[in-house]
Amino acid sequence: MPKIGMEPKRRSALVNAAIDEIGEAGSLDVTVAQIARRAGMSAGLAHHYFGGKEQMLLAAMRHILAVFSGKVRDGLHEAKGPHGRLEAVICANFEDHVFDRRKTSAWLSFYAMAQSNTKAAHLMQIYQRRLRSNLVHDLRALTTRPEEVALIIGALIDGVYLRAALSGEGPHSMATETVLNTLDALLGDME
Amino acid sequence: MPKIGMEPKRRSALVNAAIDEIGEAGSLDVTVAQIARRAGMSAGLAHHYFGGKEQMLLAAMRHILAVFSGKVRDGLHEAKGPHGRLEAVICANFEDHVFDRRKTSAWLSFYAMAQSNTKAAHLMQIYQRRLRSNLVHDLRALTTRPEEVALIIGALIDGVYLRAALSGEGPHSMATETVLNTLDALLGDME
DNA sequence: TATTTTATTGATTGACGAGTCAATCAAAAT
């Protein structure tokens, strides 16, 4: 069985297993053994490839972040005009592959982790900055207070995620509509 | 030294110590011994009064919830008109004694806890339902879609909390203004 | 005064889990 070039496959399997395990348990307190078993290997191998639990979890965070970034890129690519681009950025947050039970649940756990782990906090900062930057860029053409609106929309998205994670809800269009309606209300009121 | 009637004092001290310890650590993974020491007693005594760590943490959640409820009550008492009452409810969330570094940080940890602990989840439901109920009640007079606006404001408050917890920011008026401005924008746009 | 109740501690137990390590096996390289 021992073939060559297993590392990338095993790392990927572990990252996915970690997200699923954490998402289902609703907690970071899942054992490396549980994650490894779900990924079809021994706990020792998980340590061999990642060096430790922390680095495995950070890799899982980075993965979610990378998938999300890809969705944003794709969405922006076929969007026209400032408002269309804003919609694309917001919708990317609620794509089916992103706004999914286990992912949002895992994401909330990662948020908690970011409070006590500086590396996790740094990753979260990257996510927030990127989102903010994307929003502000297109808001400039639509409002005199782009920073304030971006702050609100960002916080609102986080809040929707948090509630989705707690209620165990999966993807549903209402979330997207809710945020988009708020955006329009903000643009209409504070133009 | 052993006086009578220590139970309520010790329970209260433990609850406060738990909030501070969790808030400072940014994690629920603080030991009972740490909490007990901060509260000025041995770990054994903490177990004696609370029976276990879980019940102690739940008591801490209930305490935060109770303080918050009190603020809402006080605020509503001296508020006039639907809009004034809405402002009061929202401002209660950002009172100095509520929207404080350690409290928001602990609150985020409790949110995470609610994903894996049904009792904690139940407490969170109570908080969300109360807030929603308060908002909807006064929104009826101001908009045709009170439920939707209440949902948005609720999620926005959660998001602001989450970001405050992560950034380690303490109380500042911008948070309140942000939510209030959004409320007005929503009322103006979707009347 | 004797007894019961409450307060309190420190030591101990027992479980659990992250990380390490030596040993094994198979493919690749020489």
Next chain:
DNA sequence: ATTTTGATTGACTCGTCAATCAATAAAATA
């Protein structure tokens, strides 16, 4: 054919921590 390298496991270590349990002391009660 021999050696080297990567893959893989299971057992073992070590630390941590929640929970338990006498044992003690001081009030309150009888």
